[in-house]
Amino acid sequence: MNGHHWVRVTPCDSIPLREGRVVTLGGRDIAIFNLGDRFMATDNQCPHEGGPLCDGIVAGDSVVCPLHAWKFKLETGAVERPASKHECLVTYPTRIEDGIVVLGLPEISTP
Amino acid sequence: MRTRLVVVGNGMAGMACVEAILKYAPCFDITVFGDETHVNYNRVMLSSVLAGEKAADDIVINPLEWYQQRNIQLHVGVRVVDVDPVAKTVTGNDGRVTPYDTLLLATGSSAWMPRIEGLDKDGVLVFRTLDDTRELIRRSGPATKAVVIGGGLLGLEAARGLQVQGCDVTVVHLMPTLMERQLDPDGGHYLMGKMEELGIHVLLGRTTVAVLGNGHVEGVALSDDSCLEADLVVVAAGIRPNVELAHKAGVAVNRGVLVNDYMETSSPDVFAVGECVEHRGVCYGLLAPLFEQGKVLAATITGNKGPTYTGTVQAAKLKIMGVDVFSAGDWSEQHAEPVRYEDRALGIYKKLTLRDGKLAGAILVGDISDSHRYMEWLRTGVDLTDQRRHLLFPPPAADVGLDVAEMADGATVCGCVGVTKGAIISAIHDQGVNTLSQLKEATRASTGCGSCTNLCQDLLRAVAPEFEEEVKKVMCGCLPFAEDRLRDILKSQRLKSVQEVLEIYGNGQGCEVCKPALSYMLDMLWCGDHDEDRSARFINDRVHANIQKDGTFSVIPRIRGGVTTPDELRRIADVADKYHVPMVKITGSQRIDLLGVRKEDLPKVWADLDMPSGQAYTKGVRMVKTCVGTDFCRFGTQDSTAIGIELERRFEQLFTPHKVKMAAVGCPRNCAEATVKDIGLVGQEGGWQVVVGGAAGKSVRKADLLTTVETSEAALEASELFFQYYRESANYLERTYDFVERLGIEKVRKETVYAPDAVRQGLRDRFSRSKARAVDPWLEGREPKHPTQFIPIQSLEKVRA
Ligand code: SRM
Ligand SMILES: Cc1cc2nc3c(=O)[nH]c(=O)nc-3n(C[C@H](O)[C@H](O)[C@H](O)COP(=O)(O)OP(=O)(O)OC[C@H]3O[C@@H](n4cnc5c(N)ncnc54)[C@H](O)[C@@H]3O)c2cc1C
Ligand code: SF4
Ligand code: FES
Numbered sequence: 021m022n023g024h025h026w027v028r029v030t031p032c033d034s035i036p037l038r039e040g041r042v043v044t045l046g047g048r049d050i051a052i053f054n055l056g057d058r059f060m061a062t063d064n065q066c067p068h069e070g071g072p073l074c075d076g077i078v079a080g081d082s083v084v085c086p087l088h089a090w091k092f093k094l095e096t097g098a099v100e101r102p103a104s105k106h107e108c109l110v111t112y113p114t115r116i117e118d119g120i121v122v123l124g125l126p127e128i129s130t131p
Numbered sequence: 132m133r134t135r136l137v138v139v140g141n142g143m144a145g146m147a148c149v150e151a152i153l154k155y156a157p158c159f160d161i162t163v164f165g166d167e168t169h170v171n172y173n174r175v176m177l178s179s180v181l182a183g184e185k186a187a188d189d190i191v192i193n194p195l196e197w198y199q200q201r202n203i204q205l206h207v208g209v210r211v212v213d214v215d216p217v218a219k220t221v222t223g224n225d226g227r228v229t230p231y232d233t234l235l236l237a238t239g240s241s242a243w244m245p246r247i248e249g250l251d252k253d254g255v256l257v258f259r260t261l262d263d264t265r266e267l268i269r270r271s272g273p274a275t276k277a278v279v280i281g282g283g284l285l286g287l288e289a290a291r292g293l294q295v296q297g298c299d300v301t302v303v304h305l306m307p308t309l310m311e312r313q314l315d316p317d318g319g320h321y322l323m324g325k326m327e328e329l330g331i332h333v334l335l336g337r338t339t340v341a342v343l344g345n346g347h348v349e350g351v352a353l354s355d356d357s358c359l360e361a362d363l364v365v366v367a368a369g370i371r372p373n374v375e376l377a378h379k380a381g382v383a384v385n386r387g388v389l390v391n392d393y394m395e396t397s398s399p400d401v402f403a404v405g406e407c408v409e410h411r412g413v414c415y416g417l418l419a420p421l422f423e424q425g426k427v428l429a430a431t432i433t434g435n436k437g438p439t440y441t442g443t444v445q446a447a448k449l450k451i452m453g454v455d456v457f458s459a460g461d462w463s464e465q466h467a468e469p470v471r472y473e474d475r476a477l478g479i480y481k482k483l484t485l486r487d488g489k490l491a492g493a494i495l496v497g498d499i500s501d502s503h504r505y506m507e508w509l510r511t512g513v514d515l516t517d518q519r520r521h522l523l524f525p526p527p528a529a530d531v532g533l534d535v536a537e538m539a540d541g542a543t544v545c546g547c548v549g550v551t552k553g554a555i556i557s558a559i560h561d562q563g564v565n566t567l568s569q570l571k572e573a574t575r576a577s578t579g580c581g582s583c584t585n586l587c588q589d590l591l592r593a594v595a596p597e598f599e600e601e602v603k604k605v606m607c608g609c610l611p612f613a614e615d616r617l618r619d620i621l622k623s624q625r626l627k628s629v630q631e632v633l634e635i636y637g638n639g640q641g642c643e644v645c646k647p648a649l650s651y652m653l654d655m656l657w658c659g660d661h662d663e664d665r666s667a668r669f670i671n672d673r674v675h676a677n678i679q680k681d682g683t684f685s686v687i688p689r690i691r692g693g694v695t696t697p698d699e700l701r702r703i704a705d706v707a708d709k710y711h712v713p714m715v716k717i718t719g720s721q722r723i724d725l726l727g728v729r730k731e732d733l734p735k736v737w738a739d740l741d742m743p744s745g746q747a748y749t750k751g752v753r754m755v756k757t758c759v760g761t762d763f764c765r766f767g768t769q770d771s772t773a774i775g776i777e778l779e780r781r782f783e784q785l786f787t788p789h790k791v792k793m794a795a796v797g798c799p800r801n802c803a804e805a806t807v808k809d810i811g812l813v814g815q816e817g818g819w820q821v822v823v824g825g826a827a828g829k830s831v832r833k834a835d836l837l838t839t840v841e842t843s844e845a846a847l848e849a850s851e852l853f854f855q856y857y858r859e860s861a862n863y864l865e866r867t868y869d870f871v872e873r874l875g876i877e878k879v880r881k882e883t884v885y886a887p888d889a890v891r892q893g894l895r896d897r898f899s900r901s902k903a904r905a906v907d908p909w910l911e912g913r914e915p916k917h918p919t920q921f922i923p924i925q926s927l928e929k930v931r932a
Contacts, residue, residue: 025930027926027928027930028926028927028928029924029926029927029928030924030925030926030927034918034919034922035919036665036666036917036919036926037666037721038182038664038666038667039665039917041674041923041924042923042924043923043925044923044926045926046930046931046932047931047932052924053410068679069680070682071682072678072682075670075673075678076649077642077643077644077646077666077667077668077669077672078666079609079640079641079642079643079646080638080639080642081640084642084643086669086670086678087678087680089643102253113181120927125930126353
């Protein structure tokens, strides 16, 4: 079973509308985007050459890497551009509780 | 003596009919009376005048010379108040009595005023004439509350126009959906959504029972017992044909002046055309029928009786930018098969009705690109059985000229004026027509509502031997407009935020191409007085530094003209030490670069440097390189260092379509490479050469000479004119070397240094207004735009690695 470990991260208003911000959780840099009606989270590092996706321009429900303009679907993490690439970003589920963005990390299996 | 023809009404139907009459052998001495104080203008375009897209001068159809050249006696500002059918005279409100042999009534219609208490109050207006339109504009403004009574074509266009003029607008409509005469309830709902997206309030199923206020309008009372505040009330509840004179002339009148298929009234001496007539029980309120009537009437009245008028398929298009609505024919579903398509997310609704395999009516909301095809099907009554699969989506055309090629010669291109494809092709061949404006001149096609403009362009492209297309690249898939068009839209529609533009004219989302471009355009157009949206800008412009390959940033402070001080150098050195800056480098632009600064350190670095931003990260003013000039150099003829510093001071902090790099040199040896800069000042004995459009990056281009001037102030002024002109006219990401090359330096000179006083003053004023609002972006380090602008988020809950 792939359960999630839910983490209360930050008040919704600490991420401006249609922008992203990075947060470090358990050693991972995760980018969280505010799309107005929902928040989306992916790994912050661009699979191309490591560009910071939190600094990208949000285009609808995609983000464009600020370094060389690779484009990713936030929902699935799939590369939209360049079409020839099949790398995929890890995405994280989010929900909002009492105005706080809550992020689901994969359950770490403890021995 | 020739027959005396007196025309009452100097409007579109009257003058179109006179034009048609003049095509026959001359048989009349013509006198025209018009009670408006203007020559004949395009009434349809009043909506565009109100919406700020056109000026009054742009909509004139027949200028004074037109009347003079045709020996037409024109009396403007004179209202005909009486007709004596026995003596055969008309009397004007100036007392003048004019005899006629034949009388042509083209009196149009007037706004219909419903029975509402208080309509006589100051501030209640209608929307029919140019004077009405000017009055509406005069009374509109940011705090004005306007109520439009009537949610038909005219009411909605008035509402949008008033909103563009700054008003807060509410439309009150009696029926349960908008434009119910043109749209079914579903179509009406789609339209309603679009109007509300524009920010126009719509109240349906309510009537206005009274206009409130003490002398001046203060509000309206509605049938549901509610009240609305209002400073302005526009009545757009319908029109009534002007038939009083027809009564006096003794001709048969019902709702309008009754005419038969030859356009004859009940009297042989009196004719009528346009909105004032009633034909087979219909009074028309649109252009196309009026032009058709005019042609038939012209034949009858000149003794060439034969052609008949049998009625017109009505078609209407809403002229609100970004709200596409088209309706034609009979779209009711009674005894008809409806074919539908809808997409709520995109706001597209299409419905066709078919009867006996033929198109009976069409409704299009949100996408009217196929309206022409449907109009043609309606006019020709073609059997569509074979095309059933492609009614709503035509099979993709293999070649782009196919659409035009498939049209028959007799097919109508311009529905308003009634110009066929064949007529356009002969105009192209016989009259050497090559451009759209020549085509308008020769055939009047596309001078009515303008919806056939694209088709005319397509025809010109296909047929005209020397048709030169202005190559217009559209912005991107999200926002399919050429940039100059987009600038017009933003300006005329007074749009002030990126998201608003995307929602009304684009796909609502935008991308990394259009968002920064729109951000620039809005900043430039409103001289900085717009709603800046950081999310629409590239990361460099969100944090005022240049992002590096490892996600850190570079910091380049402004060192005007490349001149610094020991003190400044010491501070730079201290900052480099304190923040462990990995590299300090002298740049190619006479400045110092601190590379590898972390985002969260930026505000502290700026504060410690205590120097303004060099803006090396943005599309804006970079540097002015200078040489040492007269102060030290043995060849120097001009003080290049001082003028360079001054130039940088004047232009810095302003955004530009692409980066702007400048240089000033003291003599033609050109030590600071001014002749390969966007703007260069080259000192010479007795003055300066101002050169523009130079490059030494991806391209190498020697700058063109803009002008030669004697004083430093004149050199700065010429630079300023060019600089502002470039800001306003270049496409986003177009460097001056492409811009000047595209336009040609002659044109650039004409529009800047050689432009009329008023034009130059305009450029200078807008430049100053932008400059007055510009600030050093690094000050934001002290007062961030957002609490997390520079710092990463610290999670409320910790997670162990
Ligand atoms: C730092 C500097 C190199 C240096 O160490 O000297 C530099 C660095 C960059 N240049 Fe440059 N250019 C620098 C002087 C120049 C010059 C020389 C000059 O300014 O006199 C040129 C040729 C003149 C010109 O601009 O045309 C120059 C022509 C370019 C171009 C090509 C522009 C073109 O249209 O031809 C680009 C790419 C672009 O803008 O699209 C570019 C882009 C860049 C960028 C901004 C690339 C980027 O987007 O990240 C580089 C940033 C590096 C970084 O990480 O900070 N840089 N670049 C110079 C900064 C000058 C300053 O003080 O602001
Ligand atoms: C804002 C607006 C937008 C419109 N948009 C469209 C559109 O998109 N498409 C479309 O097809 N139609 C549109 N129309 C309708 C179109 O403009 C009219 O159908 C057309 O102008 C009618 O022409 P006409 O010559 O019959 O009447 P008018 O253009 O009204 O001309 C009649 C003229 O006669 C004058 N007159 C009347 N009585 C007298 C008198 N006794 N003595 C002297 N002069 C007199 C009037 O002042 C007027 O100038 C629009 C109308 C308006 C107001
Ligand atoms: S070349 Fe001319 S301007 Fe440049 S330093 Fe020498 S004298 Fe001065
Ligand atoms: S690092 Fe993201 S596109 Fe190159």
